[in-house]
Amino acid sequence: MSGIVTAGADLFAQALTDQAVPVTRVDWQPPMPGTADDLIAVAADPLRTDANEKAAAAMLAVQATLVDVAPASEVLGLERGQFLHAGPPIEWERASGPLRGALMGAAALEGLVADPEEAAGLFGAGDLSLEPCHHHGTVGPMAGVVSPSMWMFVLEDQASGRRTYCSLNEGLGKVLRYGAYSPDVLERLRWMSSTLGPLLATAVQRVGPVDVTGILAQMLQMGDEAHNRNRAGTLMLLRDLAPALVETAVESGFDAGFNNREVAQALSFIGGNDHFFLNLAMPACKLALDAARDIPGSTMVVAMARNGTDFGIQVSGTGDEWFTGPAQLADGLFLGDYGPEDANPDIGDSAITETAGIGGFAMATAPAIVRFVGGTVPDALATTRRMHEITLTENSRWAIPVLDFAGTPTGIDVTAVCRTGILPQINTGMAGKQAGVGQVGAGLVTPPAEIFPKALAALAQQSATRLPGTERTVAP
Amino acid sequence: MSGIVTAGADLFAQALTDQAVPVTRVDWQPPMPGTADDLIAVAADPLRTDANEKAAAAMLAVQATLVDVAPASEVLGLERGQFLHAGPPIEWERASGPLRGALMGAAALEGLVADPEEAAGLFGAGDLSLEPCHHHGTVGPMAGVVSPSMWMFVLEDQASGRRTYCSLNEGLGKVLRYGAYSPDVLERLRWMSSTLGPLLATAVQRVGPVDVTGILAQMLQMGDEAHNRNRAGTLMLLRDLAPALVETAVESGFDAGFNNREVAQALSFIGGNDHFFLNLAMPACKLALDAARDIPGSTMVVAMARNGTDFGIQVSGTGDEWFTGPAQLADGLFLGDYGPEDANPDIGDSAITETAGIGGFAMATAPAIVRFVGGTVPDALATTRRMHEITLTENSRWAIPVLDFAGTPTGIDVTAVCRTGILPQINTGMAGKQAGVGQVGAGLVTPPAEIFPKALAALAQQSATRLPGTERTVAP
Numbered sequence: 001m002s003g004i005v006t007a008g009a010d011l012f013a014q015a016l017t018d019q020a021v022p023v024t025r026v027d028w029q030p031p032m033p034g035t036a037d038d039l040i041a042v043a044a045d046p047l048r049t050d051a052n053e054k055a056a057a058a059m060l061a062v063q064a065t066l067v068d069v070a071p072a073s074e075v076l077g078l079e080r081g082q083f084l085h086a087g088p089p090i091e092w093e094r095a096s097g098p099l100r101g102a103l104m105g106a107a108a109l110e111g112l113v114a115d116p117e118e119a120a121g122l123f124g125a126g127d128l129s130l131e132p133c134h135h136h137g138t139v140g141p142m143a144g145v146v147s148p149s150m151w152m153f154v155l156e157d158q159a160s161g162r163r164t165y166c167s168l169n170e171g172l173g174k175v176l177r178y179g180a181y182s183p184d185v186l187e188r189l190r191w192m193s194s195t196l197g198p199l200l201a202t203a204v205q206r207v208g209p210v211d212v213t214g215i216l217a218q219m220l221q222m223g224d225e226a227h228n229r230n231r232a233g234t235l236m237l238l239r240d241l242a243p244a245l246v247e248t249a250v251e252s253g254f255d256a257g258f259n260n261r262e263v264a265q266a267l268s269f270i271g272g273n274d275h276f277f278l279n280l281a282m283p284a285c286k287l288a289l290d291a292a293r294d295i296p297g298s299t300m301v302v303a304m305a306r307n308g309t310d311f312g313i314q315v316s317g318t319g320d321e322w323f324t325g326p327a328q329l330a331d332g333l334f335l336g337d338y339g340p341e342d343a344n345p346d347i348g349d350s351a352i353t354e355t356a357g358i359g360g361f362a363m364a365t366a367p368a369i370v371r372f373v374g375g376t377v378p379d380a381l382a383t384t385r386r387m388h389e390i391t392l393t394e395n396s397r398w399a400i401p402v403l404d405f406a407g408t409p410t411g412i413d414v415t416a417v418c419r420t421g422i423l424p425q426i427n428t429g430m431a432g433k434q435a436g437v438g439q440v441g442a443g444l445v446t447p448p449a450e451i452f453p454k455a456l457a458a459l460a461q462q463s464a465t466r467l468p469g470t471e472r473t474v475a476p
Numbered sequence: 477m478s479g480i481v482t483a484g485a486d487l488f489a490q491a492l493t494d495q496a497v498p499v500t501r502v503d504w505q506p507p508m509p510g511t512a513d514d515l516i517a518v519a520a521d522p523l524r525t526d527a528n529e530k531a532a533a534a535m536l537a538v539q540a541t542l543v544d545v546a547p548a549s550e551v552l553g554l555e556r557g558q559f560l561h562a563g564p565p566i567e568w569e570r571a572s573g574p575l576r577g578a579l580m581g582a583a584a585l586e587g588l589v590a591d592p593e594e595a596a597g598l599f600g601a602g603d604l605s606l607e608p609c610h611h612h613g614t615v616g617p618m619a620g621v622v623s624p625s626m627w628m629f630v631l632e633d634q635a636s637g638r639r640t641y642c643s644l645n646e647g648l649g650k651v652l653r654y655g656a657y658s659p660d661v662l663e664r665l666r667w668m669s670s671t672l673g674p675l676l677a678t679a680v681q682r683v684g685p686v687d688v689t690g691i692l693a694q695m696l697q698m699g700d701e702a703h704n705r706n707r708a709g710t711l712m713l714l715r716d717l718a719p720a721l722v723e724t725a726v727e728s729g730f731d732a733g734f735n736n737r738e739v740a741q742a743l744s745f746i747g748g749n750d751h752f753f754l755n756l757a758m759p760a761c762k763l764a765l766d767a768a769r770d771i772p773g774s775t776m777v778v779a780m781a782r783n784g785t786d787f788g789i790q791v792s793g794t795g796d797e798w799f800t801g802p803a804q805l806a807d808g809l810f811l812g813d814y815g816p817e818d819a820n821p822d823i824g825d826s827a828i829t830e831t832a833g834i835g836g837f838a839m840a841t842a843p844a845i846v847r848f849v850g851g852t853v854p855d856a857l858a859t860t861r862r863m864h865e866i867t868l869t870e871n872s873r874w875a876i877p878v879l880d881f882a883g884t885p886t887g888i889d890v891t892a893v894c895r896t897g898i899l900p901q902i903n904t905g906m907a908g909k910q911a912g913v914g915q916v917g918a919g920l921v922t923p924p925a926e927i928f929p930k931a932l933a934a935l936a937q938q939s940a941t942r943l944p945g946t947e948r949t950v951a952p
Binding site for chain 2: 235246268376
């Protein structure tokens with residue numbers, strides 16, 4: 001980051017000035033080009049205020065609990081030849097390298113081909129089915145590929161019975177979700193299906209629902225923003241499941257017959273992967289946001305997702321429609337000898353964390369992240385402050401200690417984004433653009449600006465149908 | 477806290493002013509009464525500058541690793557009838573309620589009496605031996621009582637071979653270290669000796685030395701200040717030992733013959749006690765500070781410890797001499813119906829954490845603590861800033877994210893305390909003043925001011941022996 005924008009005069013701008021950080025004070029800035037009329041139309045929508053209050057309240061009321069771990073074939077009904085992916089819908093022809101790589105690896109994992117390279121032809125010919133995770137109550141980090149044999153976390157909001165799903169996290173580096181598909185990648189996935197998934201399933205059944213929303217609250221007080229940093233969350237999950245994992249192995253009636261060496265292996269795998277909890281944070285966020293869907297007049301974003309080619313958002317008041325634009329390249333740091341020329345544009349459903357007010361929105365609580373991707377501590381604090389400008393509310397349950405326990409800025413308002421030009425800040429990993437490479441870095445990224453005016457236009461059109469004396473543009 | 481004192485004009489004072497916190501800017505304040513001459517004498521000591529550099533460097537170079545877990549009888553050579561306690565030396569007659577309670581419980585634990593109440597007579601008659609933990613390379617939280625059958629963490633600085641020791645943490649509430657000695661307290665201690673200690677010993681032997689100094693660095697980035705909050709540290713220890721705990725139980729050659737239910741019990745016990753890691757943080761701090769002992773001319777504090785009656789410090793340049801004054805009452809919050817009238821004065825060796833630059837000195841990284849004891853986030857930041865005024869250096873290995881990764885203020889300088897009148901800030905638990913009660917609260921406390929001028933006078937006397945043309949006050 002080369003500078004910081006602050007809106008309004010406040011303590012923070014003063015603090016930055018004192019630290020000689022270049023600061024631009026912005027008390028007002030023009031709306032995004034071409035949005036003036038739509039902003040007026042949406043502002044006049046008689047449903048808007050109540051709809052947004054209802055959307056925010058519904059989101060904040062959700063308590064996500066981990067209730068089961070089970071194969072995608074079972075809980076999502078995925079059949080042989082069906083694959084899910086991150087982001088808005090896309091066909092093989094337009095799919096990026098990491099998405100193609102992950103699909104090729106998953107096809108081999110499912111036994112559809114002997115060699116992942118053979119899978120390209122099948123996908124190209126349209127012989128295999130491709131659908132977004134989001135269309136199946138699911139979210140997936142990076143390529144986000146889900147195939148029938150993969151084991152899924154099952155999260156439930158016990159008050160509503162609503163459920164969401166996410167695969168188990170493989171770790172960092174050469175992993176399927178970053179587009180790698182070498183034999184060791186597939187071997188790890190097979191172990192996750194044969195051993196890790198079943199072991200976690202018995203532990204969760206034994207221990208009862210795990211309060212994921214509650215762990216997220218604790219994490220935010222422990223330096224995790226729950227997108228690029230999930231260390232404390234992973235440790236708390238391990239703490240909650242470890243005794244049950246050990247107890248299952250000793251019971252004579254335990255059918256799967258795992259021994260202690262396999263339990264120890266599972267404990268080491270989880271404890272050795274600081275990102276393990278990400279795959280619980282994401283479906284917890286989706287569960288909260290799904291409660292806010294389909295509220296007529298609400299301008300709240302309920303999903304931000306990328307497939308490696310397109311960045312798409314869905315908005316509460318506009319149902320399942322995706323508003324898309326080109327995925328951007330992240331700005332950050334690269335692993336080893338990799339550089340910007342090796343990186344694929346932004347990919348993954350993980351921006352669901354920012355949509356729910358954590359990740360980049362909670363940067364103030366995780367200065368280690370912003371330093372990791374090349375920023376400074378004041379940048380981290382300023383980012384969270386700035387996100388308050390484009391959100392409907394604060395999540396008091398998810399509080400940030402250093403901001404005097406202020407809640408995270410939550411519920412992105414399409415009108416606020418268009419009015420201020422401030423884009424949501426997303427923390428992200430970077431996949432290599434060539435299929436098979438894996439992770440090349442991590443950094444900061446924003447959505448393409450154009451998708452917010454697109455969503456605003458759709459909201460304006462709906463609003464027009466509700467305004468007395470305005471010509472209806474939609475058949476009654 | 478009713479206000480904040482800042483020294484010098486800086487960003488932080490400005491930030492506090494902006495937030496309407498009462499701020500007193502102090503560019504200079506008079507030295508503690510009666511210290512002017514001694515300050516001049518010590519300042520003139522030709523050894524002082526080099527000695528303090530050497531002390532600080534020695535302290536910062538120590539890498540504390542957990543290398544073993546074993547009974548006190550074995551590693552400390554404690555025999556039947558020998559007891560260690562927190563703080564400077566004290567006799568039974570002057571011992572406070574919680575120290576008496578812990579000693580009575582320990583006597584019953586060792587089988588010296590059937591009922592803890594009978595032990596008072598034995599201690600009163602001088603039939604049992606009482607010595608400070610610090611005189612045996614050991615530290616103990618609160619009453620800090622160690623008896624032969626208790627299992628101890630053994631920490632080692634592998635470069636020097638120097639070792640320190642600490643008992644295992646029992647949890648909160650009704651526990652021996654807070655002076656409770658009811659049957660459930662003793663039963664828990666027996667389980668810790670029969671099961672927890674041996675299990676941890678085999679796990680540590682299996683996993684190899686655990687890098688405690690490294691875990692401390694991580695904790696400080698996860699909201700722990702490692703005195704009143706040790707949650708992340710406890711979780712990381714659990715992560716590092718859990719697989720080995722599980723593996724030990726499966727090995728046919730494992731003599732102790734523990735089963736998985738006992739392993740699960742141990743995992744639950746550690747995971748259920750956020751303070752478990754405190755008993756590793758404390759000996760790691762002592763190990764660092766012991767490396768700085770006995771350097772002629774050094775004005776650095778190498779121990780702060782309280783026995784519930786007296787608060788004592790030891791200083792590098794003055795060897796094993798204790799400078800003592802009355803332990804103070806902490807200011808904080810009380811559990812349940814307890815109030816200030818129920819609290820014992822400050823007790824425990826745990827102020828070794830502040831002596832090494834964490835605990836209260838690292839308050840900025842743990843705003844949750846200061847809020848818990850009734851303060852605010854600016855208080856937390858100001859406390860760490862203030863401790864820089866009385867310390868020799870920063871520990872860059874133990875960095876505080878929100879202060880732009882500045883190292884913790886480390887190495888309390890007796891001359892700086894006397895010159896500024898700023899007292900070290902200590903976070904602490906509060907024991908009930910009646911033997912048997914247990915914990916009644918937690919809060920903030922400082923040492924009695926008078927002990928620093930006492931130490932300064934001793935340093936001045938030594939300095940005088942080294943000044944050319946000054947009458948020697950010590951025989952050559």
